[in-house]
Amino acid sequence: MGDAVGDAACASLAHLLEQPAGDLDRWEQVFLGSGSGQDDDLALGGGVANLRQRLEAAEAGHREVEQHELRLELPRELDRLLAVRRLADDGEVVLAEQRGQGLPRDGMVVRKQNPHTALIGSAQPADKCFMRHEERDDYQAWLWGEVLLIGLLGAALALFVAYPSLRNTYSLPQVRLVLDTAVTLAAAIVALLAGIRFSVDGRRLDLLLCGGFAAAAASTLAFSIAPLLGGQPLHRTEFWAGLGGRLFAATLIAAAPFTKRRVNARGRALGEMILAVAIVLALCWGIAQKAGSGLPPIAESDATQQPFQLMGALAIQAVLSLVAMVGWGLRFRARRNDLDRWLCLAATLALFAELHYVFTPLLSARYVSQGDFLRLLSYSVLLVGVWRAIRFAEFGRAVAEERARVAREIHDGLAQYLFAVSTHASRLESGGSLETILPQLKDAAAAAQQEARFAVLALSSAGGSAPFDSALRRYVDFLTADGQLEVDLEIQDGIRLAPDEQIEVFRIVQEGLANARKHAGARRAEVRIEERVGERFVTVVDDGSGFVEDEIAAGQGLKNMRARAASIGGGFRLVSKPGRGTALEVVLRA
Known part of the structure; x- marks a missing residue:
């Protein structure tokens, strides 16, 4: 050694x-x-x-x-x-004639009719009816959870609206900077991952998600974080330009679940989307600069009312969040994609964050309110969903590679034994010796049966249908x-x-x-x-x-x-x- x-x-x-x-x-x-x-x-x-x-x-x-x-x-x-x-609950499905063999004792299930309707290692038949029932239960559980969340958030919002004394804001410029930075990082990560998914799959949905979250990250960075880092206060120009960028981002995200087509020229489309985001943000900044003092001012510490234009913009953003919530919910109902449910949950939290902004007077860009924390929670939930999607994609890739390898082994192993069975049967048809050929035929059939069992076990392990x-x-x-x-x-x-x-x-x-x-x-x-x-x-x-x-x-x-x-x-x-x-x-x- x-x-x-x-x-x-x-x-x-x-x-x-x-x-x-x-x-x-x-x-x-x-x-x-x-x-x-x-x-x-x-x-x-x-x-x-x-x-x-x-x-x-x-x-x-x-x-x-x-x-x-x-x-x-x-x-x-x-x-x-x-x-x-x-x-104890691991059941094996075997043919009726195999009951006498030394197979697993615990959880054995013998099906005399249609023995191939279940997979080895499954406790219940893996037919379409059972799968549809399982998917329906999963959707109903998610739907009830969504209804409960909306009820709780709605009750909390009603409480804040009914009792104005509860609608407190806090002058915490450092906390506001931390919140904006966290939101920017989360949005940038989601945009990057959506762009990678689009470059692989070419789905227009991922393209819109990439553009929407890229716009959200860039607008927050350029119009909320950068001025404060430069030692300058946040003026109305930066505030309204940032609000315009967030409206554009919310529009792209709300439109994403309703798109179905794929894009062939992926690199070009991705570049055009990034360019479009940059142009829109530049237009927002230019329009805000040109308007100048004509823009509604940011309310100060003793203000109790928001400008009408600001309430209208925040209401539009809330409507876009509602559209996104409904869209992702319908998409999850139709496709049962795990990421869709998390996007719907994030849109729900974003909706109530915008509603809090509508009903809570904005004192200053240095202040934080309940809506800011709901917004951060929305992006946190979104990151969890993206992380789960990455894990599922990683597992799916490993499964695909292993299944391809098992398919090669079936071709090189099981197919050879079946060919031997066919050859021995042909020899019998040609008048070969029964005493000589029959034992060989039985051995080849038994070997083929074992190879088939091993292949099913390997696929069961690779597919995640049975614990390791x-x-x-x-x-x-x-x-x-x-x-x-x-x-x-x-x-x-x-x-x-x-x-x-x-x-x-x-x-x-x-x-x-x-x-x-x-x-x-x-x-x-x-x-x-x-x-x-x-x-x-x-x-x-x-x-x-x-x-x-x-x-x-x-x-x-x-x-x-x-x-x-x-x-x-x-x-x-x-x-x-x-x-x-x-x-x-x-x-x-x-």
Whole structure:
């Protein structure tokens, strides 16, 4: 191994593998389903090796783990403190004729009619009726929450209107500057992300969102923050120019949910939108400068009434927020897009912020009121929605990549077994020997069935339709049902894996166990997923025949596992000795 860590790991592995077989009986074993024959790339000259492809990094934000930081610790008795918990509500759908097989005992569902209406790993049928019912419940829950929020905000607004003494404003110029800065940053972030989405998808909706929030950020920065930072008070010219910029921004945001088309020339359209925003803001400034003293003044500390023009402008902005709220709500009802519901919630808060501005006299640009805090809360909610959209997009990209890879494996694995079934059937039709061909036909059909199960499990894990630990336990179920391999699976409670990490860890464990079963001749294996000292460890140890590391180091299977670990910013290490078994470990930052 070349270093102290490697020598210690080898010594630990040798000590583990030299123990009497009886010592292994203390392992808590999980006997689950059946299957093998997938991802056996550690074999010397494995035929499937050249069909694997290295994956690109799924999340660039992961930090790399240096090789010398790896600490491959093989099983110790004190390490096995957490029992594997079986989820009682995890149901498997199997064919009626499979009831006698050694498949999962808990939550088994046998469907005699139409057995293919549900997916493996689903507790309920995944048909369209159930999906529509689930979506309807989700929409109704959101709708009731929106109604409750509007009721609470409306009651608070009515209270402020009925009791003028409650409509207090506070002379806090520093707080006002902080609020304006926070709103500017939030609007700029949303505009940037909307622009990136538009450059990828080309939807006019994202283009309008980008322009609207860019206008909001630029107008607040140019007409509210910059004068104060320059040591100058905020005059009526800057105030009315900023109000005009915010009206333009609100118009674009209100129009966004009602657009449906896509734009082909994305770069040009994005540039034209940014140019349009700059021109409109320049026009607002020019008109305000030309009007000069003709503009209504900003009320001072003893004012009790706002100028009629200001109330009209704020009322228009409130109407635009109402249009945006209705538009995003209707869009969420039609499409069930998570970002739409958050945009609707943000528009609701913005609506009541504008209503507070209408009913609360504006004393000065240095003052803050309840509307300012509602406005900040609106942008905070919007940032949460955008963050969730980014997470969903990241997960969706990882799912798409994994599904494409599984599709290649189905073509290279399942399709070959089905071709073998077809070939054997053709030989029977041609008068071949039944005694010779029938066993081969049964073996090919059984292998095809196992490959299909593994493919469904992989898609279930990648698609998020089953929890990671549940999907992994079901894989172990299928792998160990025939008794050739016993697996001790330990997953630490509370350990968290990102979506792309779940996919890659699942595949690494799958490859390690499949190779231990088929090529190493192992009888026992241990899989541990745990967190220690700020790092997360995934360890697979078997008692198989092992191999000489120098002879297998260039194998495609090992390269694939290294590539998978690297794609999620993890370190990878493998220790093996002939006759003593193999241990592999992946280390991820916590």
